[in-house]
Amino acid sequence: MPFSKLGLHPDLTRAAKSLGFIEPTPIQAQAIPLALKGEDLLGCAQTGSGKTAAFAFPILHHLLEHPRPGLRVLILVPTRELAAQVEKMFSDCGRFTPFKTAVVIGGVSYHGQRQSLAQGLVLDEADRMLDMGFLPDIRNILSRLPRQRQTMLFSATLAPEVEHVAAFALHHPHRIEISRPTSVAEGISQVIYPITQTQKTEFLIAWLKATQIHSGLIFCRTKHGADRLATRLNALGFSVGVIHSNRSQPQRTAAMDSFRAGRTKLLVATDIAARGIDVRQISHVINYDLPRHPEDYVHRVGRTARAYGVGDAITLMAPDEQTFLTAIERFTGATFPRAVLPDFPYQAPPMLAPPKPKTLGQIRWKNFRRSFRRSR
Numbered sequence: 001m002p003f004s005k006l007g008l009h010p011d012l013t014r015a016a017k018s019l020g021f022i023e024p025t026p027i028q029a030q031a032i033p034l035a036l037k038g039e040d041l042l043g044c045a046q047t048g049s050g051k052t053a054a055f056a057f058p059i060l061h062h063l064l065e066h067p068r069p070g071l072r073v074l075i076l077v078p079t080r081e082l083a084a085q086v087e088k089m090f091s092d093c094g095r096f097t098p099f100k101t102a103v104v105i106g107g108v109s110y111h112g113q114r115q116s117l118a119q120g121l122v123l124d125e126a127d128r129m130l131d132m133g134f135l136p137d138i139r140n141i142l143s144r145l146p147r148q149r150q151t152m153l154f155s156a157t158l159a160p161e162v163e164h165v166a167a168f169a170l171h172h173p174h175r176i177e178i179s180r181p182t183s184v185a186e187g188i189s190q191v192i193y194p195i196t197q198t199q200k201t202e203f204l205i206a207w208l209k210a211t212q213i214h215s216g217l218i219f220c221r222t223k224h225g226a227d228r229l230a231t232r233l234n235a236l237g238f239s240v241g242v243i244h245s246n247r248s249q250p251q252r253t254a255a256m257d258s259f260r261a262g263r264t265k266l267l268v269a270t271d272i273a274a275r276g277i278d279v280r281q282i283s284h285v286i287n288y289d290l291p292r293h294p295e296d297y298v299h300r301v302g303r304t305a306r307a308y309g310v311g312d313a314i315t316l317m318a319p320d321e322q323t324f325l326t327a328i329e330r331f332t333g334a335t336f337p338r339a340v341l342p343d344f345p346y347q348a349p350p351m352l353a354p355p356k357p358k359t360l361g362q363i364r365w366k367n368f369r370r371s372f373r374r375s376r
């Protein structure tokens with residue numbers, strides 16, 4: 001179905017064309033017609049599937065069809081980078097419209113604008129907002145909005161907390177599920193490299209030297225770990241940026257800009273900072289540490305293969321991270337292949353086979369030993 005058949009204002013169809021959007025993505029094809037009718041939506045689609053334009057186009061359409069002065073639409077997202085990304089999409093989709101967008105981020109008051117908040121509300125990446133403790137803020141903002149409004153909630157994962165917000169924020173929403181909420185985009189090939197924690201950096205360096213990387217995003221669990229790894233890689237001559245929440249906004253923006261422009265090939269990031277990263281050409285996502293929440297794995301690897309492209313995701317797994325991998329494999333319903341790096345001087349043989357599930361007898365024996373110890 002071409003964009004022109006969706007019922008959008010001609011200025012928006014023209015923008016889609018100029019952006020090279022030939023056909024709507026599946027989430028757009030389903031969400032746009034419903035959003036144009038003013039329906040509430042609960043949209044679940046994998047990362048990089050075009051969710052932002054799925055709500056940007058209908059919102060701009062409503063604004064064009066029903067012009068009124070003042071602040072008209074509020075979009076809530078969990079991170080600054082995502083806020084910048086969403087703003088960019090709005091100005092791209094609205095390039096032939098007269099509307100202005102603004103980003104309000106940490107520490108900036110929007111007191112003056114509060115009175116004029118009106119009918120539209122979008123919650124994007126709702127799962128992460130809830131993880132980050134934004135529920136009271138969401139409730140607070142909702143209480144200031146008219147009861148009669150259109151609300152759209154988008155998320156790559158449909159955690160129970162998201163359902164909870166949907167229950168009080170949305171009114172008879174249409175549910176759109178494009179893929180299993182836990183699934184990873186099809187174009188991403190995923191491999192696990194078992195390696196001890198102490199050899200991880202050495203391994204990563206050897207792997208980077210052995211691999212043709214166009215641009216790679218490296219995930220670390222902690223800010224400190226991210227800084228340390230970036231310093232080490234920079235010292236070895238790799239061009240590396242760092243992005244995490246302890247860095248100042250200008251530093252974060254500069255790191256993103258050089259990564260996007262290809263001046264730095266590698267970007268080391270923590271989970272929080274990475275949500276909004278939509279850089280088309282990321283060829284590799286590297287999990288230096290395993291994420292503690294399986295949803296984060298889906299979001300991390302979703303930074304590659306954007307817009308139904310292809311990409312590689314590799315994960316360095318230390319023996320004590322096996323439980324996190326098991327949780328991810330259960331969550332995504334996939335078993336990832338384990339691999340070794342040829343000629344790497346492994347200090348311990350890498351654990352290539354997934355651990356065998358424990359037999360009932362083993363579990364009973366463990367429980368018996370535990371209760372025996374407790375009783376003494």
Ligand code: AMP
Nearest residue numbers: 021023024025048049050051052053307
């Ligand atoms: P999102 O899921 O909103 O982060 O979008 C992921 C990427 O898909 C962005 O780089 C968009 O520019 C791109 N995109 C969105 N809609 C389309 C479309 N209909 N055709 C091609 N690319 C698109």
